[in-house]
Amino acid sequence: MSLRHALLALLSAGPLTGYDASRQFGSSVGHVWHALDSQIYPELRKMQAEGLLTARQVPWGTKGATKTEYSVSPEGYEALRAWQREPLAYVPVRNPARLKAAYFEWADPGDARRQLESHIAHFEHQRDLAQQVIDEIRSESQPTLQRRLSTTAPQQRERIMRFKEFAHGGTVDQAEQEIAWARRGLALLNELGDLG
Amino acid sequence: MSLRHALLALLSAGPLTGYDASRQFGSSVGHVWHALDSQIYPELRKMQAEGLLTARQVPWGTKGATKTEYSVSPEGYEALRAWQREPLAYVPVRNPARLKAAYFEWADPGDARRQLESHIAHFEHQRDLAQQVIDEIRSESQPTLQRRLSTTAPQQRERIMRFKEFAHGGTVDQAEQEIAWARRGLALLNELGDLG
């Protein structure tokens, strides 16, 4: 059900059309919970059907076309708070990189090395992305955050920004840790190469 | 397709019945790739149908009953090596704990605190589990690893153990990092509490 909470969180910053929600998703909450358009549109409709969102047709263009704008209903805000009240259900471990590394004896050393190198490249990219997000938060240049802050009492703004920084800071740390792990793996391959 | 690779890895240590595979799964490869019995049994059959495993009926008990024992076929071993040759497809981020933390402004401080405390408890448990696995590897007391090592040339044994240690070491590091992150979150809540 996390997609639902991600969407509530996104729309809690203010109403959005389905299209705008899809676009802004990727550059805000999508950094911690990825989803594709093909999931977002149907989920928005389902949430509206269940009363978490209210929908309104707004004009689009000059020729009488419309698009759907969604807002969080009182029930939706309550669902957001209820979610925060519930303990988080931890999902069982399912880590493809660790799985592969545990059975590197089936790889030849060159392939194992390449795995680890692309692991490093991947998480360097993740780290840089998350660091960018943090910079955008600090500079208040992120559109979704701007909408969020504009409807918030000044005393609350600090909290909101600090929580987001904290969350994305976790992503940075995790990326650093994965990079350090993969480097240890490369060192191990070197060591075993010398032995064999 | 990782379940398939996890099962190939498990059975590469030697033949197992479906039931034994299900049991041993949890105490070996299941530490990096979780799966339930209801997934394992059907997947073993599918893998046999596709020629990755060979099945053999072995007697069970004294009254003529049988059970199915699976072994990795040559095609299965090739699939295992092919998997190690392919680059890993990184899945998009989907992190419920980070998602929740990014929107802690919707939680009251007590609930946010409880989230972080159970985050710490969860990863302390993960860390201890992974540390146990590492100890079992070092002491060669893990049954699946014993089967694996017993069919391996002595020069290769070191490699196998070091790779597994390395993989589970990553789980330990990740757990430590999550614990440190959550502690920073608790400190942040304290700080914001003082401000508000």
Next chain:
DNA sequence: CCAGTCATGTAAGATGTTACATGATTCC
């Protein structure tokens, strides 16, 4: 002979991925 565990699943549903589809509008 009865409890436990061995042995093997099925069925329904939730969630997510991949690939494709289509028309409207705006900007150059």
Next chain:
DNA sequence: GGAATCATGTAACATCTTACATGACTGG
């Protein structure tokens, strides 16, 4: 007038979870 992007999906498939089912065997 054509390209880009706005707007909104659907269909098929894969994967995983939850809940349930059932009979055989073993040890006390």
